[in-house]
Amino acid sequence: MSNTAFVSIADLKRGRSAVSAILETAASGGCSTTGGEGKASCGSSDGPADMPAEIWEKVKNHPCYSEEAHHHYARMHVAVAPACNIQCNYCNRKYDCSNESRPGVVSAKLTPDQAVNKVLAVASAIPQMTVLGIAGPGDALANPKKTFETFRRLQAEAPDIKLCLSTNGLALPEMVDEICKYNIDHVTITINMVDPVVGARIYPWIFWQHRRVTGIAAATILHRQQMLGLEMLTARGVLTKVNSVLIPGVNDAHLIEVNREVKKRGAFLHNIMPLISEAEHGTVFGLTGQRGPSAQELKAVQDACMGGANLMRHCRQCRADAVGLLGEDRSEEFTQDKVDQMEIVYDLEKRRAYQQQVEIERQAQQVAKQAALDAAADTAANDDIAVLVAIATEGQGRVNQHFGHATEFQIYEVSAAQAHFVGHRRVDLYCQGGYGDDEQLPSIVSAINDCHAVLVAKIGACPRDELTAAGIEPVDAYAHEFIEGAALAWFADYRARIARGEITHQARGDARIRQGAYTAAASAA
Ligand code: CLF
Ligand code: SF4
Numbered sequence: 001m002s003n004t005a006f007v008s009i010a011d012l013k014r015g016r017s018a019v020s021a022i023l024e025t026a027a028s029g030g031c032s033t034t035g036g037e038g039k040a041s042c043g044s045s046d047g048p049a050d051m052p053a054e055i056w057e058k059v060k061n062h063p064c065y066s067e068e069a070h071h072h073y074a075r076m077h078v079a080v081a082p083a084c085n086i087q088c089n090y091c092n093r094k095y096d097c098s099n100e101s102r103p104g105v106v107s108a109k110l111t112p113d114q115a116v117n118k119v120l121a122v123a124s125a126i127p128q129m130t131v132l133g134i135a136g137p138g139d140a141l142a143n144p145k146k147t148f149e150t151f152r153r154l155q156a157e158a159p160d161i162k163l164c165l166s167t168n169g170l171a172l173p174e175m176v177d178e179i180c181k182y183n184i185d186h187v188t189i190t191i192n193m194v195d196p197v198v199g200a201r202i203y204p205w206i207f208w209q210h211r212r213v214t215g216i217a218a219a220t221i222l223h224r225q226q227m228l229g230l231e232m233l234t235a236r237g238v239l240t241k242v243n244s245v246l247i248p249g250v251n252d253a254h255l256i257e258v259n260r261e262v263k264k265r266g267a268f269l270h271n272i273m274p275l276i277s278e279a280e281h282g283t284v285f286g287l288t289g290q291r292g293p294s295a296q297e298l299k300a301v302q303d304a305c306m307g308g309a310n311l312m313r314h315c316r317q318c319r320a321d322a323v324g325l326l327g328e329d330r331s332e333e334f335t336q337d338k339v340d341q342m343e344i345v346y347d348l349e350k351r352r353a354y355q356q357q358v359e360i361e362r363q364a365q366q367v368a369k370q371a372a373l374d375a376a377a378d379t380a381a382n383d384d385i386a387v388l389v390a391i392a393t394e395g396q397g398r399v400n401q402h403f404g405h406a407t408e409f410q411i412y413e414v415s416a417a418q419a420h421f422v423g424h425r426r427v428d429l430y431c432q433g434g435y436g437d438d439e440q441l442p443s444i445v446s447a448i449n450d451c452h453a454v455l456v457a458k459i460g461a462c463p464r465d466e467l468t469a470a471g472i473e474p475v476d477a478y479a480h481e482f483i484e485g486a487a488l489a490w491f492a493d494y495r496a497r498i499a500r501g502e503i504t505h506q507a508r509g510d511a512r513i514r515q516g517a518y519t520a521a522a523s524a525a
Contacts, residue, residue, distance in 0.1 A: 055239070058185055061130045061358075063075050064164075067313070071325075071396065071397040072362060073131070074131075074323070075131040075318075077136075078110055078132065079107035079109050079136060080110050080115045081137065082137055084168075086207065086218075087204050088245075089203070090202075090286075092283045098276075098283075099166060099190035105320070107136070108335070120158060123351065124344050124345050126330070127354035129161070130160075130161060130162055132154060132162070134164075134165045136320035139171070140166060140167050142170075164187070165186075167187065168189070169222065170206055170208070170225050172225060172232075173232055176229065176232045176236060179233070184238070187233055187238055187241075189242055189243070190242075191262060193254060194223060196220040196223055198251050200215050200218070203222060206218040230266070234266030240266065240269075241267070241271055242258070245275050246273065246298060248275070248293050250290070252301055260308055262309050269310055269311070270310065270311055272311065274298055275293065277290050277291065313423055327408050328394070361396060365483075365485075375488075375492060376417070377417075389487050389490065389491075390455070391455050393410055398480055399456065400479070401456065403460070403463055403474070404429070404431030404459075405429070405431055409424065414488060419484040419488050420484075425448055427447045436460055441462070441466045442466075445467060445472065449508075451508070453490055454467060456474065457479040
């Protein structure tokens with residue numbers, strides 16, 4: 001059962017042009033106009049030609065809304081919102097909100113003053129930090145004073161930073177005016193159901209109009225508020241992302257309907273996240289043995305949603321106090337005591353100049369990719385071959401990390417016609433204090449053992465041998481080159497060696513099954 005729309009799509013289409021753009025983009029499967037199987041996520045490599053200009057302006061340097069941007073731009077969260085107005089069975093209130101944070105993580109809570117100071121400190125140290133999100137540790141909109149005070153001040157004091165928030169949606173409709181007042185043009189709503197019977201298995205209670213409501217009545221109210229809030233945001237031209245926690249046996253098949261319903265209401269992206277329910281986190285699901293999804297289950301749901309709202313696949317389920325590129329955690333560099341000691345110079349011009357350089361790099365990356373594709377198209381090819389390669393990168397879209405320094409590998413699917421991001425794998429750090437820890441090698445190799453090659457800036461003899469023995473080619477010939485160009489160039493060489501009879505191509509499993517595994521494996525790490 002899904003709730004009837006409070007605002008019809010026809011009404012929405014009569015609204016502002018931004019609304020039309022959002023609806024059209026959502027209707028076409030998100031910003032990926034050629035979206036579909038294998039075309040991973042919003043803007044996997046998409047640019048201004050793939051979407052309306054006003055949408056591109058909003059997503060082009062948002063690392064969560066554009067996969068391509070996440071190689072270049074960073075986000076940060078400030079933990080100013082401790083309270084929550086609902087209870088999710090996958091949440092333990094001792095920890096951060098699991099709707100958009102890794103469960104089991106605790107963030108230091110900040111006042112709006114401390115939060116603004118921290119944002120300015122990070123912005124002066126990391127000029128590619130373009131987005132400030134409030135994603136807990138409770139619900140951003142259950143703490144409206146602190147949340148909007150932080151946004152109000154940042155809108156004035158850091159005008160080039162995009163503002164972003166994440167909410168369970170219960171208080172959303174009444175907050176839409178405030179959201180628009182501070183130009184918060186990216187909002188995430190966690191929507192795990194559109195059927196209150198399903199919802200009653202996820203939410204034991206909500207706090208609504210000064211009283212606790214339980215069971216199906218609670219889920220009915222939450223559902224109504226979520227749908228209404230989503231429609232209202234779409235009508236106001238705010239980009240929305242829907243997060244759904246995949247809970248096997250509870251909402252797995254049901255998420256297909258969720259995808260359909262949120263697409264109808266203009267959701268820009270749908271981020272299906274695997275449930276993480278370790279018993280030691282002390283959540284209801286963790287303590288009652290509710291398991292998270294297998295890679296195949298996650299993949300099956302994502303595949304079934306293809307053609308619906310466009311899927312995000314590069315989420316890292318980050319902390320409520322995360323700082324840095326997605327996949328890196330620099331929060332330790334900006335603890336309260338360290339921020340207090342910092343000289344903070346928020347220099348807008350310097351930030352803009354830096355970001356212009358980033359844009360020049362991005363354009364160069366696209367040119368390199370196109371050149372590699374053109375070169376690949378010119379060679380005689382076994383075009384049906386597609387392989388996975390693992391990339392060690394610390395950002396800027398380049399192969400620029402030492403094997404031993406990687407804590408995750410980005411995974412690209414490469415064929416003669418394409419090289420695109422399909423996920424990431426977290427791994428244990430190999431290099432410990434200047435020495436390789438060989439005990440880590442088996443787990444690192446096993447994390448990428450469905451890849452044909454790993455492209456790195458540098459690699460030592462020991463991991464090189466271990467990878468080679470596992471059938472994974474260690475490659476440092478493309479150090480500091482752009483990722484797609486490097487992957488395509490390696491692939492062209494791989495095909496040439498096959499053509500010369502030097503090697504035989506051997507498939508290493510079904511890439512699409514593994515694609516589902518990336519997120520699950522990483523999230524469980
Ligand atoms: Fe933060 Fe969320 Fe904004 Fe991004 S995170 S509030 S939209 S700035 Fe991003 Fe982190 Fe995934 Fe969230 S990777 S958990 S999707
Ligand atoms: Fe926990 Fe977030 Fe759910 Fe609130 S909304 S109960 S903080 S997971």
